[in-house]
Amino acid sequence: MIKIATYNVENLFDLKKSGYEYKEYIPNTVSQWNQKTYDIKIKHTAKVIKDIGADIIALQEIESLEALKDLKNRLKRDGLYYQYYAIADAKNTTVKVALLSKYKILYKKETPINATFRYRNILEAKLDIDGEPLYIFVNHWKSKGGKENERVLCAKKLYQRIEEIGFNNNIIALGDFNSDYEENKRLNKWHNNTNGITGINNILHTDELTTKASTALTCKDCLYNLWYDTAEGNRYTYKFKKRKEALDNIIVTPYLLKNKNFHYISGSISHFTTDYHVVKGKINRWQMSRKKPKKHLGKGYSDHLPLTAEFLVK
Template sequence: MKIATYNVENLFDLKKSGAEYVEYIPYSQSAWDDHSYKTKLKNLSKVIRDIDADIIALQEIESREAFKDLRYQLKRDGLYYQYAKIADAKNTTIKVALLSKVPFVYTKELVVGYAYAFRNILEVKLKVNNEELYIFVNHWKSKAGPESQRISYAKALKKRVQELGNKNIIALGDFNSHYEEYKIFKRKRKHNDTDGKTGINHVLGTINYQTDLSPVLKIKEDEFYNLWYDIDKDDRYSYIYKGKKEALDNILVTGALLDHKGLDYKEDSLHSFVKPYLFKGKNIYRWQMSRGKVRRHKAKGYSDHLAVVAEFTLNTN
């Protein structure tokens, strides 16, 4: 079973809601119009089809309408996801979603905070050959905000994981946090308002398991292993900022998915989804916009993030 996460970079629909980013106001000077929108859908569809995951988490989708159009484009292009959910209970500008070939047992949303700045986390429970699997789709606050805001996401997620207990749990998405964020942000006053503590490392416990998968890690029930540690350091990235590779998108698993019983992570399977067409020179071939006072859509490119993919197997012994 292949599971992926992909930040699609601002998939806005063509209905004016008043909450859009300026450059995504439909039919304005920025040329966010039928041609740009259809091109964006087709380009994202190509990437998602090439990944061909059984379950894929998505970030930065504006609305149910945009999500429906993407799903329809995928179906037209030969990839049908029968099960789909977008976290739209809260009216944030962009939202997280999940596409799946595996049926849902239920879906719900975790409220991180009531302020507009906080997006809900999407919780989905599935059953794979009678094995329960919980997936949490995240899109944490960007680096425009301090670490305390990302800690709010981590605490909401941790609280729910503690309620569930020893289960097969995957937390994935755009955490806007490097897998070793605690090393990177220490000297950045703008970010470090938490005395060196980070959401991804300290609250979720990934700082305690910075090793490979052999021998099997004895992970505490409410802590996670970051699958980036399963691959070579040079390959750990999903984003490039000013020529520097970063790993903002993560797939975290609980110990139940590493115990060689039932549903389990397949060792050495984690990878960022790298294809030549997703790059322009040394940079990721993001969705293209002109520079200048009025930024215009060029109707070219994909996303500023690469997808991250992992495989899971069912051990029947």
């Protein structure tokens, strides 16, 4: 059995001034993003990842390879060693997606959405899982600050690449899609500039036809969102004004539901919570002072909960 996870760590910036940082993350300024607070952020992020104990974990909002390596080294110090790693750093965006793995990464490549800095590249990695090939796509789609056509564009690029590989393969697309598993039912008027078409449901074909594993298996070009394999009340990794949202998703080719040698374990999809990450019903995010200029307090973890799923390898 292997555990695969995704986790938006919330702004893990390094201490090098690149010119692309958010104002509060310019190092060694009044915001107090410095060696002390950086070390705490690394320590806290590593604690969550260690407690998850995943064999493969996709990460979002990593600024650089240096930050990823610092996190990897801290995890090794804490007793969790990921021998293999990759980051989508071909484009100098503010935050990037990355991957840590105990299994060998055979190659990594990036799928650009377009040339602008509004979009983060999708990270593609092919892994060797005890002889079984696994394709992983780490996503961080455009935030809800943008309208749905921007997430549709991300979905089209992802789906096109999955089509090229072929649906009769072990493929997992995961990460922060900034989309609910039923975005087509929640799409509000402000976001809807696509006549109701959503990236996650309509473009990736995770719509009403594939809400059950049994029906997903009959579709040749559909994908299956593992959120449908748990109780509706458990389907969230984020809270906005007390409203539970499932912005993070793990989506698979139906082939992973039937492959005898390597398949998803039914009922294993779950958001990951601890008594330190969720306090009094609230997600204990990385904390900053409310008064301006905002300052890092050296407390908290992330505004997202991790999401995990388990797979059986024979």
